[in-house]
Amino acid sequence: MNDLYEHDGTRYSGDKVETDGKKFWFKKDAYCSKCGGAGYGPWFPDGGICYQCNGTGGHYLKVTRLYNQEQIDKINARREAKAAKYLADKEARREAARAPFMALHGELYERALRVQDDNDFVRQIAYRASLAWKLTDNELAALERAVTRAEEVRARPPASDAPEGKATVTGKVLSTKVQQSMYGSSLKMLVELDDFSKAWGSVPQKLCDLLGNDGLLVGARFTFTADFTRSGDDAKFAFFKRPTKIELIDFQKRSA
Ligand SMILES: [Zn+2]
Numbered sequence: 001m002n003d004l005y006e007h008d009g010t011r012y013s014g015d016k017v018e019t020d021g022k023k024f025w026f027k028k029d030a031y032c033s034k035c036g037g038a039g040y041g042p043w044f045p046d047g048g049i050c051y052q053c054n055g056t057g058g059h060y061l062k063v064t065r066l067y068n069q070e071q072i073d074k075i076n077a078r079r080e081a082k083a084a085k086y087l088a089d090k091e092a093r094r095e096a097a098r099a100p101f102m103a104l105h106g107e108l109y110e111r112a113l114r115v116q117d118d119n120d121f122v123r124q125i126a127y128r129a130s131l132a133w134k135l136t137d138n139e140l141a142a143l144e145r146a147v148t149r150a151e152e153v154r155a156r157p158p159a160s161d162a163p164e165g166k167a168t169v170t171g172k173v174l175s176t177k178v179q180q181s182m183y184g185s186s187l188k189m190l191v192e193l194d195d196f197s198k199a200w201g202s203v204p205q206k207l208c209d210l211l212g213n214d215g216l217l218v219g220a221r222f223t224f225t226a227d228f229t230r231s232g233d234d235a236k237f238a239f240f241k242r243p244t245k246i247e248l249i250d251f252q253k254r255s256a
Pocket residue numbers: 032033034035036037038039040050051052053054055056057058
């Protein structure tokens with residue numbers, strides 16, 4: 001007997017093949033799928049009688065078709081052709097969507113491609129767009145913002161080395177953080193200086209006083225004098241101590 005296969009390509013290794021000369025199959029004992037052939041069980045309603053087989057166990061002979069090499073080759077060829085057509089159709093639909101998408105958002109998409117290496121979010125959205133040439137309004141708005149930000153960062157001159165020793169500088173608060181130490185907690189800030197180097201240190205009380213109750217610390221631009229120590233790992237980064245001579249230049253108001 002030549003090799004025979006089930007529909008999924010599994011080779012049949014049993015010895016129960018039946019045939020009419022053209023088709024092949026084998027029969028196997030099978031039972032009710034609910035009770036597995038028991039016909040009853042404590043978990044079934046109506047006194048434990050299985051409601052699916054009515055207590056009979058539902059025995060039957062399950063017939064499984066088998067295919068010879070020539071037949072399974074045909075089945076596989078049909079399956080592959082179907083998969084290829086599915087992919088071709090999908091690609092055709094995608095291509096058809098590309099032109100209208102590019103007509104509306106092509107400029108933004110091209111800008112995104114230019115800066116995507118700088119920004120993971122831009123890369124993800126641009127990739128998502130290319131899968132189906134479709135983005136929601138929210139995704140488009142977020143992409144526009146992220147691309148604009150990335151372009152601004154890219155247009156900047158490279159950051160200078162951070163200050164060292166006593167220096168008077170101007171910068172903007174990027175973020176703040178409460179830091180715990182053995183002396184208690186203190187509010188720290190990351191400041192982006194005008195030369196795009198960054199500095200980290202305590203928020204001076206004077207700065208808070210100048211901002212008052214409704215001025216936001218983040219985004220506040222100010223001039224100050226402090227003792228700077230450049231980071232050993234990053235020449236564009238310094239730690240500062242004893243900030244004095246605070247002059248507030250600009251800040252945003254807390255929204256009511
Ligand atoms: Zn049953």
